[in-house]
Amino acid sequence: MNSGDAAGSSSGGSGDAGAPRRASRKPKYSKFTQQELPACKPILTPKWVISVFLLVGVIFVPIGVASLLASNKVVEIVDRYDDACVPSNVTNKLAYIQNSTISKTCRRTLKVPKDMKQPIFVYYQLNNFYQNHRRYVKSRNDQQLRDASKANETTLCDPEKTRDGMAIVPCGLIAWSTFNDTYTFQHNTNNLSIDKTDISWKSDRDHKFGSDVFPKNFQKGPLIGGKTLNESIPLSEQEDLIVWMRTAALPTFRKLYGRIYVDLKENDTITVTLDNNYNTYSFDGKKSLVLSTSTWLGGKNDFLGLAYLTVGGLCFFLAFAFTLLYLIKPRLVAYKLSYTNRIKFHR
């Protein structure tokens, strides 16, 4: 910073130098001040290099295999319905979806490709929906969601802040656009009950969304963004909203809709009756319904196993390549012991 100060104060006339001290001013000896603390100094000897690569390979390949096996065990049914659920005679899909007078019930039949063990997770998947859009992700107010007394706190909620001068609860674009397609399932001919409890994080229900905060002035604007909330149920129990408000990281995402606690057999058919309400037609979004089992690794995901296998394989290859190199061009460590003679000169 200011080096002149140090010099100035030590040399200057501010008279703290005093009489010359006769005692030795030799700095105290310690391993620390002499920078001689005991230290370990690893060097990459061939032995080390090869062992590290081998070790990584040995660990990674089994993990890769296990991950692939786990991923293969997952049975997943994905059904994209956004196009199929619009009658083929409709040309303006946007007008169709915005017209609230038309019934948009749609029926889909799904075939179970393999046995599915309960619990079966029901997700809806949106493509091209940027829940991480800057404008969108900021448009919420967490104080209002938690605290009934802060209902009028709507900062950052633009452009969905107030309706006729009254604060909207929950305010903001995120809450406004809560997904509102609904699904009911029939297994073969029986109704298949879907459990919609505990689909959101417990921490969110307990601490983030107040049990005494009720929706107000919500979804009353000229443009309906999505789900309408029951004004008699507190926010902490509006689990669809809570799930939706955990904004997704990527533009293609799934959100948990519910769970089915029934085992499904191969070739069973499932009939889904759905209300196709949510507007993804204005921006080329896709909507899919996903039924999936789960393993210790989560859902279907081949990438992780493949990545582990690739990296493990690469390390085996490197171990091999380095072994070859060391054999072809051996250099005993410290071969330049007579350093002063053999030290190489640069330029």
Added chain:
Amino acid sequence: PGPFRPSRRDQPDPSASERELHEGGEYRAVAVGEPSPEFAGNAVRTAKYSALTFLPRNLFEQFRRLSYVYFLAITVLNQLPQVAVFGRGASVLPLAFVLFVTAVKDAYEDIRRHRSDRRENNRLAAVLAPQTAGEYLPKKWKHIRVGDVVRVASNETLPADMVLLATSDPTGLAHVQTVNLDGETNLKTRYAKQETQLSFSHDGHVAGMLHCERPNRNIYGFQANLEIDGKRVSLGPSNIVLRGCELKNTTWAIGVVVYAGKETKVMLNNSGPPSKRSRLETQLNRETVILSIMLIGMCITASVLAGIWLLNHQRELEFTQFFREKDYTTGKNYNYYGIGMQIFVTFLMAVIVYQVIIPISLYISMELVRLGQAYFMGADNDLYDESSRSRFQCRALNINEDLGQIKYVFSDKTGTLTENKMEFMCASIHGVDYSSGKPACGSSVVVDDLLWTPKMAVRTDPQLLKLLNNDSSNEEAKLVLEFFLALAACNTIVPLVLDTRDPKQKLIDYQGESPDEQALAYAAASYGIVLVERTSGYVVIDVLGDRQRFDILGLHEFDSDRKRMSVIVGCPDKTVKLYVKGADSSMFGIINKSLELDNVRATEAHLHKYSSLGLRTLVVGMRELSQPEFEEWQLAYEKASTAVLGRGNLLRSIAANVECNIHILGASGIEDKLQDGVPEAIESLRQAGMKVWILTGDKQETAISIGYSCKLLTNDMTQIVINNNSKESCKRSLEEALARTKEHRVASSIGSPYPVLASESSGTVLALIVDGNSLVYILETELQEELFKVATECSVVLCCRVAPLQKAGIVALIKNRTDDMTLAIGDGANDVSMIQMADVGVGINGQEGGQAVMASDFSMGQFRFLVPLLLVHGHWNYQRMGYMILYNFYKNATFVLVLFWYVLYTSFTLTTAITEWSSLLYTVLYTSLPTIVVGILDKDLSKSTLLAYPKLYGSGQRNEKYNLNLFVLNMLEALWQSLVVFYIPYFAYRQSTIGMSSLGDLWALASVIVVNMQLAMDIIRWNWIIHVFVWGTIAATVICLFVIDSIWVLPGYGAIYHIMGQGLFWLLLLIIVVTAMVPHFAIKAFSEHFVPSDIQIGREIEKFEALNQVLSVDSYYQ
């Protein structure tokens, strides 16, 4: 007064000096005893700030750094609502933190200064109360004013610059120690004028009017006159005592304050050394520019892509839920101003988000690292000099790392290579050489029944002693006596009488400013001519047991033009003699050669012999002045010495007039002993690839002989000597020299494949010896280009008889023409210009005073410390700092690139998944501490290895640890690692329920672990402190993430708990870290094994040599 005390004629020309002062318009009139409020008071203020001004002034000072302005601009930008990326509080945090830390440090320093100011200002001094006669009352220093008469007792510090009026010594003598002023510990003598001394002893007070020059910085100059009792008395530098000095060996002294407070010479000189910037810091600017271009590139990419996205989706914006253009309460667009504006806003936001790519923390890290390095250099036992009790001192805190890149070392000779403790070795008297010295017991003098012995005895020549003691009537003996009388009288030495344990014994300590004079006075004493007492008017010399008083009628001080000094002495036998001593070149010009040619020739031969032995020579001469001659001189001398302005020139011309027709008495040879370990140190420096140049004021023969004795010159070298007196001949000899170097290069390059090392490998080496006279014609003319060419071809360069400014000129010759780093080392005032000119200036705490140290960047006690300083600390500092800068660039680039990749998946809207707090803490906390600790503590090689293989120093000279290639490599690693950190989780979590905060936490944690692992992989020595900081930082990051995700009001509440509960998270973390590190590890393994650097080989030797000592070297080379 003695018979020759000049009777003061009434006012030679009363108005002359008055007029001189008026013409300059630069004088101040001080009435003695009347405090004048007109001039600055004596309160000093070294503190910069007061409580009120601290904030604005400190901020102003801090914002003088351009980088801070950049960060401020970014912070201000972030306050605009349209652009705001971070919350307001969060964005201010890093800059505020940096400013705060610096402000606290400044405030602490300033409080210390305030305290010392207060202590200083409230000290008490005895001040003459006005309108009283001789009543001294205690007064605080800050209340002392110009004109006050102050009484100071022994060992007290002087409160202001004062003209001495009277002292406890009847002759008006006072001794002061100026250690606070210039670092010199020897005592200096100051005089009160006889007139004031007398007046004081008569009346008890002094009244008069004093005219002196305006305050200035010159410690060694002062001109004034004092009107007292109608007489005008001239005052010079020997009549003033300066603030900060201590009175010694004088019971009391009384003086009138002439300069007070901030106008005192010590305060005017109170400025630090010129600020230098380190090479690395300059190079760092280039990389900063590259990074700025990268930054702008990224911002343009993001904003253009955002524009394209908007263009493609222009018609969908209203009904798209995540955009919803309109605010229905107003019916207008919300925060959307058309594509053009949107691109611009995105660009600004991108600048804010990606600004960290230019690391703000780097600057503060560098400061901290340098502080730490400076601490360790100061604490190094190997840099402590027991004899002068001086530690290594880092005076400039910003060029530590330059010590590792030095290519040229310019060294002063006297006091730097040599001890500057002179020892009288031999004398040539009247053409006879007496040089067979035998250790002698020295002679003592009996004064008042006490035995006074000189502190040091020199070796005496028995023949000479015999001559002196036995037949004093003989002509030869008379000449010898004159010779020693000249040595004893013709100097400025003050004998101090010290007590010893034996009450009957006293020691005479000769104090003086020139070590040569001290040596000569001790020599004279050993031969029985003992200087016993000196006052301003006379000296008492014990001549072979007979105490005699010699009046000093006039003294012409030494100056570097005349290169000699002389005294005019009134002898007890009523004759007036002029004694002169000086350098041979100046003396032979004024010698009356016609009289005694043989004598002169013999002396010249002896001088030649002495200087080829490496001795310093002085020629002594005398002349008896006739009465008219004396009177003429006296008139002129009186007149000149009462002049206030231009006195120096007047005195010089009078000296030149009187110093002529000198009768040569003889010459002396003084040994200038080499310091410990100088030849070895020079050898090490040369092995380390540094060129050592010696710049000395000595004559050619002495310089060459010192060159031999410190092994810079060897017998197998070819010497090229340039020693000319005209420009043409200089040109000719330079051309010849150039031709010879070419010849030499051709001859040697045949045998050697390495052209640069040709001179090393082929037996003969060139040495260039240039003389100051020739340099006059070479420096700053077109010839200096030629000199540069010749000098760089030679491996040894000696410059002799160079003036201080020429020293700087030679340094500039190299500094301006090459990129190589220069270091200048010296101990004297004549080295100051060279020390300030060189990239690195090193001062030696030596005998020649503290000016070199004051001007230097580093100071230490011995020349040989240069080796550990450069080879060990310099090497460490350079490699640590180089690595730290690169690492800081790398780690911030990695982080910024991770942020950048995410933007590609947010429709280019600069959302960051990583919370803003983590983004800000990333540079401040998550990654900064380990680099600082590693920058202070890591060492690539141990001290002993570095000292054993000086060639390892070449790593710094070749810029091996910081260059564009390494920067590019680091950036490529940052690119790879950011891709790994970003895309592995991206692919793993594609089409999943992952939330933004959870993924953000994974990215943040993975980045931190990866960059810390990179550091861990590059650390060479793991001691416990480094372990604590590296692993502790990762732990601290995890803790911070937990804390941030425990704040319910943030959207990320609970995210880290959920994601850490999944197996997938841990598997991802493992594969990210391993995949990110594989290339770095493979490159490291490959290069360390197949293209090892010198340092790598050194490390292997260090680690395995101990293990493999049993095996012979040859077995490694099958």
